[in-house]
Amino acid sequence: MLQSKLFTKTVKELPKDEISFNAQTLIRAGFIDKVTAGVYTFLPLGLKVHNKICDIIREEMNAIGGQEILMPALTPKNVWQTTDRWDSFDALFKLAGVDKKEYALGATHEEIITPLVKKYIFSYKELPVYIYQIQTKFRNELRAKAGLIRGREFSMKDLYSFHKDEEDLDKYYEIAKKAYFKIYDRCGLSDKTYLTFATGGAFSKYSHEFQTLTSAGEDTIYICDDCKIAINEEIIKEQETCPKCGGKKFRKEKAVEVGNIFKLGARFSKPFGLQFINEGGKKQDVIMGCYGMGPSRVMATIVEVHHDGRGIIWPEEIAPFVASLLKIKNQKSPAARRAAGQAKIKNIDEISNKIYTDLQAHGVEVLYDDRENISAGEKFADADLIGCPYRIVVSEKTLAKDSVEVKRRDSEKCEFVKLKEIINYF
RNA sequence: CGGGGUGUGGCCUAGCUGGCUUAGGGCGUCUGGUUUGGGACCAGAAGAUCCCGGGUUCAAAUCCCGGCACCCCGACCA
Numbered sequence: 001m002l003q004s005k006l007f008t009k010t011v012k013e014l015p016k017d018e019i020s021f022n023a024q025t026l027i028r029a030g031f032i033d034k035v036t037a038g039v040y041t042f043l044p045l046g047l048k049v050h051n052k053i054c055d056i057i058r059e060e061m062n063a064i065g066g067q068e069i070l071m072p073a074l075t076p077k078n079v080w081q082t083t084d085r086w087d088s089f090d091a092l093f094k095l096a097g098v099d100k101k102e103y104a105l106g107a108t109h110e111e112i113i114t115p116l117v118k119k120y121i122f123s124y125k126e127l128p129v130y131i132y133q134i135q136t137k138f139r140n141e142l143r144a145k146a147g148l149i150r151g152r153e154f155s156m157k158d159l160y161s162f163h164k165d166e167e168d169l170d171k172y173y174e175i176a177k178k179a180y181f182k183i184y185d186r187c188g189l190s191d192k193t194y195l196t197f198a199t200g201g202a203f204s205k206y207s208h209e210f211q212t213l214t215s216a217g218e219d220t221i222y223i224c225d226d227c228k229i230a231i232n233e234e235i236i237k238e239q240e241t242c243p244k245c246g247g248k249k250f251r252k253e254k255a256v257e258v259g260n261i262f263k264l265g266a267r268f269s270k271p272f273g274l275q276f277i278n279e280g281g282k283k284q285d286v287i288m289g290c291y292g293m294g295p296s297r298v299m300a301t302i303v304e305v306h307h308d309g310r311g312i313i314w315p316e317e318i319a320p321f322v323a324s325l326l327k328i329k330n331q332k333s334p335a336a337r338r339a340a341g342q343a344k345i346k347n348i349d350e351i352s353n354k355i356y357t358d359l360q361a362h363g364v365e366v367l368y369d370d371r372e373n374i375s376a377g378e379k380f381a382d383a384d385l386i387g388c389p390y391r392i393v394v395s396e397k398t399l400a401k402d403s404v405e406v407k408r409r410d411s412e413k414c415e416f417v418k419l420k421e422i423i424n425y426f
Numbered sequence: 427c428g429g430g431g432u433g434u435g436g437c438c439u440a441g442c443u444g445g446c447u448u449a450g451g452g453c454g455u456c457u458g459g460u461u462u463g464g465g466a467c468c469a470g471a472a473g474a475u476c477c478c479g480g481g482u483u484c485a486a487a488u489c490c491c492g493g494c495a496c497c498c499c500g501a502c503c504a
Contacts, residue, residue, distance in 0.1 A: 011438085013438040142501080260504090262504080377466075379463090384464090395463065397463070
């Protein structure tokens, strides 16, 4: 991507209507734009990151047998009445059609997936099945906050599993947990993410959350450094030792819930009559699990966890681009350029252009800062703010050594790489 | 939903206490020039329903009433 063509640009001032670091920084760097409280547009850079997170999630969900579908955001009232959630789920956005028929914007999709599966699954031979989607969810939060961490509209991956019995659900539940950690690992969050025991809300005794430690978090959890688990404060009283292993390294931390998995049992299959015929020819309730994860919230959490005073430091797999390529040239005045015959300037242009096209041809995604009349300082500041993992500089200084300068965003060290070798660097 | 705060060119903001300004500055944009390894400088230019509606007044960005939006704290958060 040529930065001169990127329609967004960075801004210096912090937006006055955001206090959370993730929102301030993502807005400043041109990843997102705020439309109204809790509702954001994903701009080219932000959408790229969001898509990469979704791609990772897809890969890991497919790897555990997930089949992707896409359910509607607009859902009819009757299915919510079937499960008794039309009135009890107060974050539901409700609206009426011209025919006075009422709808809800999907806040979660058990009410859609359960009747769907009922149309196709009849026998124990067809179970288990794992179905997921990545979709926009709507929740009428009384108060949106923390930027992308708690919006009224947000993206969510929701996987639903369907089993013949609890035992089979338990097995898959463990598989799903592992897949979740793979995702967090690839998103650069695994070091700070803890499997956390939490309440099950309206339909199970307990659930497991995946909580990432950061001061930006809304949840308070107790973590155990010995057994690497955590317990949400909503289900535990203040105490000093881990109830699991007795370990003494048990402490209170702020965290963001980046995932939540539930054993639903027959909570939804019962009201919809989702049953199957077992080996003995008898009808039995399908046992369900559900597994949520919000890509947009994951994105915000990554920003909260990986940044420094200059901007974002994206983990490599989800960065909008692997590298920022900065062309820094000694431009001179038009008169001086004419006098100098432009020899040197052309050289820098040609070499940077070539590096850009070569790297792209090798599959390296590059954000090429080809902008003219922009000072070096501004290019550095932008590159740091946007936060691609590598920065490549082409300037008179580097060309004097027949090289480019390469610097990792997460390090202060620079190294010179010969022009011929830059392709092989990545 | 309770409490508090804020609303001024695209962005950040001064002015509001104590009414009368050509509504000031910075960023960004445009023109010209000087610069070029950490958001550089000079000169000029464009760009404003001062959130909306009503009221008080000779006169309102400023005071009063109502509304809306946004932010913060709390509550809430399958």
